Amino acid sequence: MDEIISALLCEDATPGDFAGLRLPESYRxxxxxxxxxxxxxxxxxxxKDPRKSLHLHDVPVPEPGPGEALVAVMASAVNYNTVWSSIFEPLPTFGFLERYARSVPAGARHDLPxxxxxxxxAxxxxxxxxxxxRWKPGAEVVAHCLSVELESPDGHDDTMLDPEQRIWGFETNYGGLAEFALVKANQLMPKPGHLSWEEAASPGLVNSTAYRQLVSRNGAGMKQGDNVLIWGASGGLGSYATQLxxxxGATPICVVSSPQKAEICRKMGAEAVIxxxxxxxxxxxxxHTxxxxEWKRFGARIRELTGGEDVDIVFEHPGRETFGASVYVTRxxxxxxxxxxxxxFRHEYDNRYLWMSLKRIIGSHFAxxxxxxxxxxxxAKGRIHPTLSRVYSLEDTGQAAHDVHRNLHQGKVGVLALAPEEGLGVRDHELRARHIDAINRFRESEG
Structure with missing residues (x-):
């Protein structure tokens, strides 16, 4: 492992150097x-406390199969699916792994204790x-979390509709909170050169999710001038929705839960904050009731901030607590x-405000x-910036998941894996210098 880390930290290492590295039998x-x-x-x-259920274990290194890549993980990040997995809600993820093993032969090795x-x-x-x-040893990459088989025609217009679509690291094994990870080659994307490893690792799931939800034709198809209500606008998902x-050219109406979070939204450029x-x-x-x-009071407050207009799009993810209000306030x-x-997960709303006003509820899952x-x-172009606020060691992944579970964080929290310290991996220093304030925006909020 020392040889691998040395190669990872050497900017002059060649693809041949990486291809020639000996792999250990296990990783953490x-x-x-x-x-x-x-x-x-x-x-x-x-x-339920993730610190009691998440453990750092040595596990065998998997051999990449057809269409797969083994990646040395420099940094990762915690998402809500990590929290759900760690508290075994809404059900233990081992059922996903068992189902994967039954569905395709390659899934059998994911079904582990x-x-x-x-x-x-990243x-x-x-x-x-x-x-x-496309991808060779030594390529610096980030990974998105969509795992598909694409043997059915259903997924060839939109791969999210593949019957064998899964979220890597949640519905598959060998996820990114580790020193190594096993991914499919069509999960890989170039690492943004102006970001450090931990910064580059943080946008993947949430940025892609927010992009499909708001921008894509598979989601809301947001256009210039739209008013967009964003719940949790300083959080992992909402901070990317706000930036997008x-x-x-849309107007975000940012809903937050503290003055500190409101200030973060204003630093991102939002003016309408609740x-x-x-x-x-x-x-x-x-x-039960x-x-x-309160829906009406909330709607009136939104119109105060928009000059009398209702919202065109609601960026929903809290679910039960807010969904009735979301349906009501949409134009x-x-x-x-x-x-x-x-x-x-059990949402309730007054359907009269949906059907009589021709509103739409759209389900959106990852990207x-x-x-x-x-x-x-x-x-990579510096148009959207990471929202990393805090970084933990791999040994402290349980604490990181606990803090996300308790909503003690802003934006995203990162986890260092093989990277020995923060700040490594930057290649484009000029682009970084132009955007350094935006890159550090959420880090400063933690200070």
Missing amino acids: GAVVRKEDTGMFEGMASID YHVLGSDL GVVLRTGPGVN ALAG DRNAEGYRFWKDE QDPR KGGAIVTCASTSG NYREAWEANRLV
Whole structure:
């Protein structure tokens, strides 16, 4: 492993140098164990602690099969799917691995008594399997998290519709919160040269998800002049939605939960910001009853900020807590685009406000390769910036997941794997210098 790390840190290493490296028999990965799936039974979600379920284990190095690549992971990041996996909600991910093993022969090796988590990475290709032509050992890459088989016609218009579509590191094994990761070659994209390893690792899942949800024709198809309501606008997903709205000529209406988060949105360039806690919005009277008066008050506040206009698009991901309000405040003919349900999966809304006003609810899940590539291209051009606020060691992955679970973070939190320290991997110093304030925007918010 020392030889590999030396090569990774040497800017003059050649593809031949990487191809000639000896691989170790095992590597360290952040895993959940099948034997632990019942450890949190009977507990409320918020009380389930990822620090108790996530372990750093030595696991065997997999051999890349056809169309696959083995990547040395310099840095990764924590997403909500890491949190869900670590608290075994809404169900243990080992069921996904078992289903993968039954579906395709290559899936059998993913069905293990441990699950290496992580759906983001930035690193260097070490080995490729048969049929991989574009990517060579030594290529500096980031990975998006869509894993597909594409043996069905359903996925050839939009790969997200492949019946065998899975999220790598969540529904597959060998994820990115580890020293090595196994990915398919069509998950790889060029690492933005002006970013460090940990900065480059942080946008992948959330930036691609927000791009499809807002910009793509498969999502809302956002256009110039649209008013876009963004829940959690300083968080992992919302911070990219805010940037995409601003870069695309739309007006984000940013909903946050503290003055600090409101200030982050303003630093990104947003002018319309609602601190929902300061303004006291409570959309539920109790566990079973919503309060339409609060929907109306919320809608009136939005119109104050937009000059009397309702929102064209709602960027939804909290789910149960906010969905009734989201449907209500959307303009006639507008769209509510949902990609998650972090506050609960069972949504309730008044359907009269949907059907009588011709509104649309659009389901959006991650992104296809083209959408992920375009989202990464915006980062590489310096149009969209990482929202990294804090970086943990691989040993502290459980703490990182805990902090995300408790919403103690801003933007994204990163995890160093093989990179020995922060700040490494920058190749384009000129572009970095032009955007350094934006790159560090969320880091400064933690200070």
